[in-house]
Amino acid sequence: MTQIFLFALIGLGAGSVYAALGAGVVVGFRGTGIINFSAGALAVWSAYVFDELQKTGNLILPIVVVPHSIHLTDDPSFVLCLLVALLSSLVLTLAVHLLVFNPLRSAPVLARVVSSVGILLVIQALILMHFGGDPRAMKPILPNETVTISSITFPRDRLWLALIVAVVGLSLWAYLRFTRIGLATRGAAESESTISLAGFSPQLLAGLTWAISGLVTSLVVILAGPLSSLSASTYIFAIIPALAAALIGRLKSVSITLIAGLGLGSFQSVVQYLTTKDWWPGWARIGLTDAVPFLVIVVTLILFGQSLPNRGSLRVDQLPRVTQPKMQIRTMLLVGVCGIILMALLGGSYRFGLMTSLIVSMIMLSLVVLIGLVGQISLAQAAIAGTAGFALSKFSSVSGLNFPLGLILSVLVSIVVGVVVGIPALRIRGTQLAVVTLASGLALEKFVFRNSSFVSPTGSLISKPTIFGLDLGVREGRNIARLSFGILVVVFVTLACILVTNLIRSGTGRRMLAVRSNERAAAAVGISVSATKLLAFAVASGLAGMGGCFIGYSRGQLSAESFSVFTSLTFLAFAYLGGITSVGGALVAGLSAPLGLMFVVMDRNINLGQSYALLAGVGLVTTAIFNPQGVAGKTAEGFAESRQRKLAKSGKVPKEQETRQDVVQQLPAEYLAQPRPDFDAADTVLEISGLTVKYGGLVALNDATLSVRQGEIVGLIGPNGGGKTTFIDAVTGFTSAQGEVVFKDHSLRGLTPHIIARRGLRRTWQSVELFSDISIADNLLVAIEGSTIRGTLRDLVFPAQNKRERHVSQALAAVGLNVNAKKETSELSLGQQKLLGVARALVAEPTLLMLDEPAAGLSSSETEALGRQIVEISQTGVSILLVDHDMDLVLKVCDRIFVLDFGCIIASGTPDEIRANPAVIEAYLGAPSEVGS
Amino acid sequence: MTLLSVESLTAGYGGIPVVRDVSIHVESGEIVALLGANGAGKTTLLHTIAGLIPEIGGTIAVADQKVNGWSTHQIVRQGLSLLPENRGIFFQLTVAENLRLYQRKGGSVSVADVIEYFPALAALLERKAGLLSGGEQQMLSLACRFIADPKLMLIDEMSLGLAPIIFQRMLPVLAQFAADRGVGVLLVEQHVHVALKSASRAYVLNRGELTFSGTAHDLQNQHQFLESNYMGSAKQGE
Structure with missing residues (x-):
């Protein structure tokens, strides 16, 4: 029992971070209606800045190309470092507000979620570029001598941190409760138009809110840094338990969020301790701490999903238009033949890049169906792909089923998992759905893909596909990209494209677009909204699963990294960049995705390093703001316009219809x-x-x-x-x-x-x-x-x-x-x-x-x-x-x-x-x- | 003093005009009724003046200051106060908090002043606005306009969802406030006869165009015209 208590106390360290991030999310949501997925990333950036300043006296700026390091002082005192780090956090948050969130204030939820994911990717890439990927040990800040309370001895810094979080949280609560500006923030959360009628600028309130939430979270993460080592991904994904805490606080109550955050940290720590016990089932030892916030999120959303506030903004713009494919199947087959020819012309790593691009296109197609067609956000598509990949590895190693039967069975497995992941979409939508899928993606990654009870610890091997004795494998001797595998990939991608094209043009596609456009009106014309959404999840998961299996075939062996949450987010970024609403967009996305053809071409000629990930993030944000239809959508629009111009020139403009008056x-x-x-x-x-x-x-x-x-x-x-x-x-x-x-x-x-x-x-x-x-x-x-x-x-x-x-x-x-x-x-x-x-x-x-x-x-x-x-x-x-x-x-x-x-x-x-x-x-x-x- | 001057205003949503070429003005201390059937464009006109939707053409001046292109909060600080159809109060905040948010910095109207106009609010200060009755909410809504110490008030269907008797008691308070402080009021109301009793002048909008402009007295005498604007022309033949 004392051990449990000890671990609960130790968990307060992580709990403080969850509590502060959660409170920051709640305050940000109340002030702006945006759930900021990049809150953890922005806060950990400040911690890195602080640490670097303390160790070298250099201030690192979140920029590239121009010099990003300024030598500030030879004698970095703690107070100076803290002030400069907080100031840099303030500037960064305000820049994000002015450049991203403010322009998107009337954008659909989808664009806002996507842009905050983009910011997360940008910061992640900047941290890797400027600070490196290794975890850092920070100098202690809070007093960390041990303290003994009723025979339990533990470092006292956790208590200090929890106390600071409590004080900060209370001040946040008091600010919202008692100051006129805080009052106005709560008012703006209820109605932006009413707050402007009371003479407050909603934009100014939003900026202020971000500034405050950014400062608070940065401060706590800086103080928490020395408790364990500083690593980017730990803090970036601390946003998931933080979101769980915020949801328990119903995105409204700062105090409940704080308690929930601290409690969640302690609970995770206790669970971690219990998994070391002999009686604990062996399969549930790894990744369980990451599954806990996921379960909390699911339960919370099921309990109060519908009563959670949907903050109204002044007006809401439309989602990007869906490009109705005018392409004939014949044209697609022609494109497929061109793909095979290109495959034959390219050699070595270029051919492998093209293979990877096409395979990733399948996963991109799944995002087109889910997000583009039905408007349902999923941040777990890489995990769904991974499910199929690992299933294929099991099928092929355990029962010898490989191609095509193993592929089909694995795709079916991913469809089942994908539909289960999609079930919350029946009750919740928009940002909340993004939260659930993000958490389920992480849970799948940590609890399944990295768990040696489910996945072979010696590497999940996948044998090469063969059919009628024909070797379709990717490798043979020194040839790393055999043409026969390339042709196989082209065939399957072409089939996937035809399938999605058919879907968009069919009655089912119409129903999906109707649901995306207006769920109430869709129900009023007899469309089952639930069935339509689940169908979309099933189709999308099947496509993603197919992609996952082919990633397996192309690598011969699978690792969890290929299907991590970061991969999901990166896929989303490129799918958006290419064009989330069209088949062509998915192909563009595949060609430009990491390790794809464009990547290989660029990497061969200039040293890319982390800058490709940075480009992805920046591209995602700018696409979300300026060009929601993506590269493919823009190009198609350009074609349509020039066709129109040509028609106008030749005088073949279609005649205007009779007016109503005639009728x-x-x-x-x-x-x-x-x-x-x-x-x-x-x-x-x-x-x-x-x-x-x-x-x-x-x-x-x-x-x-x-x-x-x-x-x-x-x-x-x-x-x-x-x-x-x-x-x-x-x-x-x-x-x-x-x-x-x-x-x-x-x-x-x-x-x-x-x-x-x-x-x-x-x-x-x-x-x-x-x-x-x-x-x-x-x-x-x-x-x-x-x-x-x-x-x-x-x-x-x-x-x-x-x-x-x-x-x-x-x-x-x-x-x-x-x-x-x-x-x-x-x-x-x-x-x-x-x-x-x-x-x-x-x-x-x-x-x-x-x-x-x-x-x-x-x-x-x-x-x-x-x-x-x-x-x-x-x-x-x-x-x-x-x-x-x-x-x-x-x-x-x-x-x-x-x-x-x-x-x-x-x-x-x-x-x-x-x-x-x-x-x-x-x-x-x-x-x-x-x-x- | 001219508190509101609207010249040849065309307004609507997404570039499609709902209100066409409307010119109206409101002077200090007067109540002007803006009448018309549903869909005539009254709310669109009010929202455009308050900067909630951008105008398509024409000019708007509040207290002699051209406000075209201004944000709502800037126009509010210029002295405009709009009471919208949804009452424009924060239902999750208390009565006192609502008043505090609307109180203009450096304004001359205090909480005590508005309680003089609405004594019933004194006992409700700590109650959440969402828990008030419809009549009490509308009282709070008016009180919030008063405490903003406006020069010009735009009132959109104050009677919505209220029993006529409650609304009829509230209108004289509005008239008193306007008279006390020289505030101009543009009043949109579906209870035509009640509105015309308080107003000195009136405008009638029909399908986006002004069809009447004159004294309230003149309009009251034109029953046929009025009813055809509301009850449809079916009434005219009888």
């Missing part, structure tokens, strides 16, 4: 003259009773009862904030509610939105919510294509051509939208976008259509036309629930109208009855007495 005139003018049928209560399609929605203490919808019959148009009106949208959300499954909803004789209680949509109850959105990443036609197609496993597999191999184009044109005609369906949704006017939203709900031939403010933002003639379309749609037997503010429209087209005010239905009846109802007029114009006076 309006083609419609029958007297649509209201047609008598409306009598609606039979027996034909009721939707029966709602006692529907109640509460948000906290607020009753947004109170005991609403309403029915809709077949073919009927029912209006739902009321003042702003009356509960109309809440009503639609509750019925379509987007908000949990009490009460009964019966649709076509079946209760909808507890069903998820996409199931309700598939049953024939479709909705539109007040804010349109189109899928901006795909064309007009695809917006409609995505709403009608069911997803089956067979269909998906077929999409990968042989993407079905759109046989449903007729549906598209019918749906567009039904809403009176006459546009080129191949156009982008961004080219539509607001009115046209609204109509497309209606068409998207209509195309799936629903029984009941719920329209949320379709006329808002339309011109009078457009509204008039919309009214006619609504009546025409209802004449085909579709029931319609119309929510709108345009009383003119509602009174004209509806058969019955319900009026909602303060969550209660205050009136219902025919348009004439509603028009004459004084309660309705009061709800709209306020004081009834004034109306007549």
Whole structure:
């Protein structure tokens, strides 16, 4: 027991670092909404600066090319060194804020995560270049004489450090709690627009926040440095347990984060001690301390994942556009043949570089699918690749299965692991997903790849691939890159490219893009968001796994380094640099990745050393800021522009489509003259009773009862904030509610939105919510294509051509939208976008259509036309629930109208009855007495 | 003194105009109603004046200072205060903390002053804004505008989600504050008749264009015009 206590105390050293980094992450997140993955890297940089200054009197700057070392003093005193190191940390953090985070403040989460990973890589490379890779012993700073408390003797520096962390943490807490600026930081965390209305500059607050969190973490890491040796990767990846602590503090509470950080350090230390016991299972001895934070993160996110704050910023830009491949399969095969020719022309290490490039391209393709297509961040792709690689080594050494059966089985293993890693994505998204995957990548690396119980300690050998007695191995004698292996690689990469191209063009790809674009709208058109995400993880893991196996074949032996977390981050950097949204991007990324063809060419001619890693980091950051589509995306854009220019010159510009006005005139003018049928209560399609929605203490919808019959148009009106949208959300499954909803004789209680949509109850959105990443036609197609496993597999191999184009044109005609369906949704006017939203709900031939403010933002003639379309749609037997503010429209087209005010239905009846109802007029114009006076 | 002068303003999102060629002005000490049906562009206009969205064309001057291209916090320091639809308060902070954040440095309005306008807030100072009732939140929201010691207030649908009776009690307090300190107020309101009772002048926006500019009295007498702007033209024929 005393031993456990001793180890718990020793663990306070690491715990202090976790606590300080975690607190820095929390403060940074509250001030800016960015989770800074590079916090550990930035802090350890200052510790290196401090150490160098203390030992040599030289100040090292985070720059290259120009001299980076300045001799400051011959007599470096502790105070001077500390001040200079902290000052350098301050300048560095502010530079990061001004150059990276501030320009990205309205960028999608993805770009912010990626850029902070880029900073991490830059700092890592700079440390290796300027300080070398060996761990350094620092001079003691804190008093480290031993102290004995109840018969346990241990160095007292840990207690000092924990005390300092506690004091620093308390000051941080007091700063946030009591100062006006701290208060403003908390306010900015809640709403950036409100804080600017209070007269504070959000950017200034953000800069201040980074400065403070940078100083605090640097100070603690400098003080903690002498407790163990100073090594870059230890502190850089201390960000993972720090993130675990920050998540326990729910990214909000500095004090809970501090306690969690200290506790985690102690716990890890105790676990470390326990693994030395005889009774501890041998397989769980290595890497367990790295698995602990991973488990903590997973459990925390599962417990409060959804309640964690999503900090709103003023506006959010779009994700980079996905390049819809226009390439034919034939072209790809041609590229494959060119690859083989190039393979034959190159020799020796150049050929090996090309092989490596192509193999890495497979892993890059996996990132294209996962990040580019579905918008799910994974920082564990190298680990997934490694899983397959090590599995292949097992299969080939234990059971002799190698090629192709061993390859297939290994890929299946990586798919299973990848899907498991992806499961948290069903509950969390964005940065939190990045945190989980980063932690799982590290856990896989340390607990599995470096664990001799799982992986052969003498090196994981992989024998060469052969088929029908044909030697496809990479080596033979002194030839390190045999052509036959090169051809094998080209064949598999070409297949992978064709597979991803098919996927992007197919219905499955459309669904993935729809999920990336807008998860709620995707669910509303019947797409299972969960299934789509898991499918993407499965495909991506398969691709990464294939890459991992080929890395194994090309090396003949595997090491954990090939699949470390750093490798994952580097892969991400190059995938982004090449172009995260296209197949071409993955190839560019592969060609430029470390050890790839470009690397070999450059390394042969100039001595690269660490500068290649530095280039990767800098490239990643600049790509994220200036060119989110990457090299390939930019090039494709350039081609498209020049093609457009050529067309313009030759006068072949496609003709503009007819305007909406023409269509309006083609419609029958007297649509209201047609008598409306009598609606039979027996034909009721939707029966709602006692529907109640509460948000906290607020009753947004109170005991609403309403029915809709077949073919009927029912209006739902009321003042702003009356509960109309809440009503639609509750019925379509987007908000949990009490009460009964019966649709076509079946209760909808507890069903998820996409199931309700598939049953024939479709909705539109007040804010349109189109899928901006795909064309007009695809917006409609995505709403009608069911997803089956067979269909998906077929999409990968042989993407079905759109046989449903007729549906598209019918749906567009039904809403009176006459546009080129191949156009982008961004080219539509607001009115046209609204109509497309209606068409998207209509195309799936629903029984009941719920329209949320379709006329808002339309011109009078457009509204008039919309009214006619609504009546025409209802004449085909579709029931319609119309929510709108345009009383003119509602009174004209509806058969019955319900009026909602303060969550209660205050009136219902025919348009004439509603028009004459004084309660309705009061709800709209306020004081009834004034109306007549 | 002209506190707000908007000339030929065109505003919208992503280059697509929602409000076209609008010119309005607000003088010291007056309440001006800005009316119009949903989607007419009232909120867009207010947000553009406050610098929350960039204007497409035209000029905006607050207290005789051209503020085109300024950030919101700079315009706020120039003397503008916007009460947005979401109430513009920090729901996770207490009433006292909200007031402290909004209080202008060197301003002449103290916490005691705003409590004189809203005595009910005195007992709620330590409560989190998120736990207040809707009416209390709106009171705090107005109090936050007052304590900023503004020259010009833009009020966006103060009545949103409030029972009419509560809102009708709050409007006279706003009028009193404006009169006491010579503050100009641009009031967007869906309760038209209540708004017109407090306002001296009014503008009506319809689908992004100004369709009326004149005294509140004139507008009140034009029932048909008003109702057609709100209830749709279906009403006109009767």
